[in-house]
Every structure is written in C-alpha cells, then in structure tokens.
Amino acid sequence: MGRSRNARRGQAAEAVVETVEGGLAQLIPDRERVRAWTLLIDGAPQSHVDLDDPSYLAFEYQRRLGHVIDLAAPPGRPVHAVHLGGGAFTLARYTAATRPRSTQQVVERDGALVQLVRRVLPLDPNARIRVRSTDAREGLGKVPDGWADLVIVDVFSGARTPAHLTSVEFLTDVRRVLNDGGQYAANLADGPPLAHLRGQISTAAAVFPELALIADPAVLRGKRFGNAVLVASAHPLPVAELTRRAASDPHPARVEHGRALTDFTGGAAAVTDAAAVASPAPPPSVFR
Numbered sequence: 001m002g003r004s005r006n007a008r009r010g011q012a013a014e015a016v017v018e019t020v021e022g023g024l025a026q027l028i029p030d031r032e033r034v035r036a037w038t039l040l041i042d043g044a045p046q047s048h049v050d051l052d053d054p055s056y057l058a059f060e061y062q063r064r065l066g067h068v069i070d071l072a073a074p075p076g077r078p079v080h081a082v083h084l085g086g087g088a089f090t091l092a093r094y095t096a097a098t099r100p101r102s103t104q105q106v107v108e109r110d111g112a113l114v115q116l117v118r119r120v121l122p123l124d125p126n127a128r129i130r131v132r133s134t135d136a137r138e139g140l141g142k143v144p145d146g147w148a149d150l151v152i153v154d155v156f157s158g159a160r161t162p163a164h165l166t167s168v169e170f171l172t173d174v175r176r177v178l179n180d181g182g183q184y185a186a187n188l189a190d191g192p193p194l195a196h197l198r199g200q201i202s203t204a205a206a207v208f209p210e211l212a213l214i215a216d217p218a219v220l221r222g223k224r225f226g227n228a229v230l231v232a233s234a235h236p237l238p239v240a241e242l243t244r245r246a247a248s249d250p251h252p253a254r255v256e257h258g259r260a261l262t263d264f265t266g267g268a269a270a271v272t273d274a275a276a277v278a279s280p281a282p283p284p285s286v287f288r
Contacts, residue, residue, distance in 0.1 A: 013037075016120050020112035022157060027088075027120055030058075037121060039088045041113075044159045044282075047088035049121050054093035060251045061187050061227035062090055064214045065152060067245040068185045068231055069095055071238045072150050078102040082148045082177060084136040084165070085155035086110075088117050089129065095150075096127040106131045107139030137164055143177045151177055153186040161188070163276040166200060170273075171207040175234070183233045184208065189279055191225030196279045198268035200230060201261060206270040208232035212239055212257040213264075214246050220254060220264070225282050 013029035023042035030036035036050035038058075048058035057063045069091065073079050078101040083092050086108025095102050104127075108114050111133035123129055132139050136155050151174050155165055164170060174184050184204070190197040204211055213220075215228035231237055239257050246253040256264055 016116070018112070018116050020116060021110040022113060025113055025116055027116070037088070039117070042158070044156075046156070047090045049088045049090050049093065051121060054090075054097040054124075057090070057094060060216070060249070060253070061229060062094075063249055064229040064246060064253060065091055065154070065185055065187065066094055067214075067242055068152075068183065068229065069150065070098065070245075071241055072183055073099070076100070079149040080147055080179075081105070081150040081152065082140065082143055083107065084140060084151070084153045086114060086117070086131060087154065088121055089123060089131070091152055091154070092129050093123070093127070096124060096129060101128065103128045104130070105139070105143065107136050108133060109135050136162075137170060137173070140170075140173055140177060145176055146179045146182075148177050149179060149182050151182070151184045153184070156189075157278075158281070159189075160281050161279040163278045164273065166196075166203065166279070167271050167273045167276045168203055168206050171204060171232075175207050178234070181233070181235050183231060183237070185232075186230045188228050188230055189226070189282060190219075190228070191280065191283070192222035194220075194222050195268070197228055198265045199271050202265045202268045203270045204230060204232045205262070205265075208234060210235060210237050211261055212237050212242060212255055213261055214242065214253050214255050216251065217254050220256070 016027040026040040039047040050056045081104045083106045212231045219226035243255040
C-alpha cells in the first residue's frame with residue numbers, strides 16, 4: 001500500500017516483485033500514467049491497469065474484449081459477468097467503470113496472485129466484484145443456470161490455456177451459465193499453422209450457433225503468433241459494430257464470421273475432454 005500512496009503524491013512508484021503460484025509476478029509502474037501498472041508473470045505481460053482510469057485498456061486483446069463488453073447490452077446498463085482468469089482484474093474493473101452496479105464474479109486459481117493484486121492494486125470497495133481463488137472450470141460449475149450476461153475467458157498457465165478449458169464439455173457449461181441473450185468471449189493465443197485456433201472455433205460452433213472472431217490480419221494469415229478474441233452466443237452478434245470498432249483501434253483488427261469463419265477452420269474437429277491439449281506456448285521472441 002505504501003508504494004501506491006507514494007505514486008499518489010507524485011513520487012516515482014517502484015516495481016513490486018513476488019513469487020506467486022504461477023511463477024514470478026512483477027508489477028511494473030507505467031512511467032506515462034501516474035497510477036498505472038503492468039502485470040507480468042515469468043516475463044509474459046498479463047494485464048495493464050490504470051487505477052485512476054479503469055476504462056483505459058492498453059493491451060490490444062483487452063481492447064477487443066472491451067468492445068464485446070460495450071456491446072453486450074445498452075450503454076451503461078448493469079450486467080452480470082463471470083471472468084475466468086483474473087490477472088489484475090482489468091476487465092472486471094473496466095466493466096464496473098463503464099457499467100456501474102454490475103455484479104461480477106472473478107475466478108482466479110492463483111491465490112497468491114489475488115492477494116498481491118488486492119494489496120498493491122486494490123479494487124474499488126463499491127464495485128460489486130467477488131473474487132474466488134479456485135480452478136476456472138470448478139468456479140464456473142458453481143454459477144447458477146442462466147445467471148450471466150457475459151462469460152469472459154482469459155486463462156493462461158505458463159502462457160498456455162489449460163486443456164480442460166478448450167473442450168465442448170467446458171463450453172456446454174459456459175452456455176448453461178449464460179442467459180438467453182448472453183455472450184461468451186475468449187482470449188485465444190496461437191501461431192502458424194493455427195491448429196489450436198481453428199479447433200477452438202469448431203468447438204464453439206458445436207455449442208453456439210453464432211460466432212465471430214476478432215484478430216490482427218497477420219495472425220489470421222498465420223504470419224505471426226498472437227491473440228484472437230472468439231465471441232459466441234445463441235443469438236445474432238453485433239458483427240457490424242464489432243467490425244467498425246476493431247477496425248478503428250490503434251492496432252486495427254479484422255472480424256470474421258459466417259461462412260468465411262467456417263471456411264477458416266479448414267474442417268478442424270471440435271475438441272472434447274478426452275482429446276484436449278493445452279494451447280501452444282508462444283515463441284521466446286514474442287516477449288523480447
């Protein structure tokens with residue numbers, strides 16, 4: 001807490017480094033924003049938080065998930081949201097800032113990380129955010145049927161999405177938790193030949209009739225490793241507005257849907273629990 005108070009008085013904040021269950025956690029102060037921090041785990045950037053402006057999203061993939069949150073309901077209307085994967089609670093803070101009185105559940109398995117973030121980057125005590133330190137799938141299983149407007153999945157262990165969060169069975173439980181118009185959004189990471197990403201699209205298509213994918217064109221062409229945001233619902237998605245917002249970002253992205261997205265999968269099979277594997281690890285060059 002002392003470091004945060006120093007930052008408020010205009011003094012330079014110091015990095016905070018602690019060992020958590022997932023590895024070495026570093027909270028690095030942003031030199032351009034007084035009370036903003038970047039969270040890294042074992043050198044891999046995980047989250048960026050501006051305590052003075054939680055609506056500010058620095059990372060590309062978080063901006064794309066922010067677009068999904070913005071379009072999930074009329075502007076400013078509170079929502080029920082489940083966040084699987086907590087990091088520094090960036091998207092929960094964003095939702096609380098842009099949709100006051102929202103009720104949110106964050107599931108983050110790494111209890112030591114939760115304690116670190118709560119201490120150094122405290123949540124607004126008025127925000128309706130409940131944090132559970134448990135496995136993402138176990139935590140999802142405790143959410144009532146039809147409770148959520150949004151289920152956002154951003155879970156990485158050692159920079160890889162765990163296998164048990166990539167299957168049809170997992171997404172079937174996600175759909176159980178969503179209300180009739182609810183949306184699922186997942187941060188996926190992959191590189192050439194994009195086998196994981198193609199399989200995840202096919203897996204979501206086995207559970208949800210409506211899909212959209214937001215990604216950098218270079219990632220979609222298999223030119224480099226990167227993030228893609230997969231969105232799914234039982235009802236039509238706001239594809240036109242997602243496309244407009246993604247294209248106007250500082251790092252423009254493309255939105256694929258419909259037949260083009262089906263073709264992109266190349267006939268990849270849906271993933272089941274029995275065959276699930278973790279997502280591929282990024283090459284070391286990604287974090288240089």
